[in-house]
Amino acid sequence: MHKLANQKLSGEQPLDLKSPDVGRKGLAVFFRIAARWTLDVPTQMVLLGIRSRSTYYRWRKLKNRSLKPDTLVRLSYIFGIYKALQILLPKADLADGWMHKPNTAPLFKGKSALDYMRGGQVADLRAVRRYLDSVIANDIADIS
Numbered sequence: 001m002h003k004l005a006n007q008k009l010s011g012e013q014p015l016d017l018k019s020p021d022v023g024r025k026g027l028a029v030f031f032r033i034a035a036r037w038t039l040d041v042p043t044q045m046v047l048l049g050i051r052s053r054s055t056y057y058r059w060r061k062l063k064n065r066s067l068k069p070d071t072l073v074r075l076s077y078i079f080g081i082y083k084a085l086q087i088l089l090p091k092a093d094l095a096d097g098w099m100h101k102p103n104t105a106p107l108f109k110g111k112s113a114l115d116y117m118r119g120g121q122v123a124d125l126r127a128v129r130r131y132l133d134s135v136i137a138n139d140i141a142d143i144s
Helices: 003-010 020-036 041-048 053-060 069-088 092-098 113-117 122-137
Strands: none
Touching: 020 041, 020 069, 041 053, 041 069, 041 113, 069 092, 069 122, 113 122
């Protein structure tokens, strides 16, 4: 049964995505993933969909803040990509390094997944997430 359905049945309140606490926690997870993937500041900004360095550094302080729906969607895709890599490549160094390696899959055209995601569009993140989900679903051993 869907998690939200379980929450309603058990009397718990559904998660309020506009909550500043959700924004703070989501950004905290993002910055941990960014460190694992060794992302520079400009790349982090692109993935988050922000242009202002001052906004980036305010967000790094991890104070409670509400995030726009676009940012929440971006975070969701990034978390899904991270999780999929953990499933496909259980050794952390391989999973984290995969983001930087050139990829022969048609989607990437020889570029790394990270280079592809630097396009900056939500659709770029979605495409990488879908690619990894399809690899998991089809039990494909080689994701290079």
